Amino acid sequence: MGLIMILGPMKSGKSFEMISRFIHLKYTALPYGLFQSSRNVRNENVWSRNGLSLEAIKVDNLDASLRRNYRIVGVDEIHMFAEEEVKTVEELLNRGTDVIVSGLDSDYRGRMFPIIRGLLELGPTEVHYKKAVCEICKSPDAIYTQIFSGEQPVVEGLPPVVPDDGGYVYKSVCRKCFVRKLDRIR
Numbered sequence: 038m039g040l041i042m043i044l045g046p047m048k049s050g051k052s053f054e055m056i057s058r059f060i061h062l063k064y065t066a067l068p069y070g071l072f073q074s075s076r077n078v079r080n081e082n083v084w085s086r087n088g089l090s091l092e093a094i095k096v097d098n099l100d101a102s103l104r105r106n107y108r109i110v111g112v113d114e115i116h117m118f119a120e121e122e123v124k125t126v127e128e129l130l131n132r133g134t135d136v137i138v139s140g141l142d143s144d145y146r147g148r149m150f151p152i153i154r155g156l157l158e159l160g161p162t163e164v165h166y167k168k169a170v171c172e173i174c175k176s177p178d179a180i181y182t183q184i185f186s187g188e189q190p191v192v193e194g195l196p197p198v199v200p201d202d203g204g205y206v207y208k209s210v211c212r213k214c215f216v217r218k219l220d221r222i223r
């Protein structure tokens with residue numbers, strides 16, 4: 038199986054897909070671990086919006102995934118982890134552990150998270166790009182997560198992973214509705 042990546046904006050069904058890939062493992066003898074960043078203050082478990090949930094271990098980094106001989110390791114909200122964790126995932130893959138990750142592919146500026154780029158460079162077996170409904174024009178093609186302060190989209194000045202403490206509103210938006218800083222130079 039190798040590395041499977043489930044990517045997309047908020048509300049695109051990533052957690053649902055993650056849960057559907059792990060829920061049956063509870064009834065098998067396969068050792069598996071499902072991890073989530075301790076920076077995620079919203080959820081205790083991996084929750085999908087239709088009410089399914091699965092227990093996840095909250096961690097600051099992925100070291101714990103190496104401590105046991107897991108057959109399968111899942112990481113929810115992988116974008117909340119530091120880029121260095123790419124090395125841990127590589128180590129897991131080298132050991133023959135299958136790894137399934139889900140998360141946002143790009144930040145509020147529309148830039149790919151370094152950890153996502155690093156994982157893509159490992160050569161995943163499957164990459165699933167999920168879409169959400171655009172919360173501005175209602176098209177089914179939302180690929181970005183825009184952050185709003187009141188009615189205004191925030192296009193710069195925030196850390197790449199923005200604490201979800203209620204100060205900002207997150208919306209899934211399509212390419213046409215996404216607002217980015219005009220003088221963007223790569």
Ligand SMILES: [Zn+2]
Binds near residue numbers: 176211212214
């Ligand atoms: Zn739109």
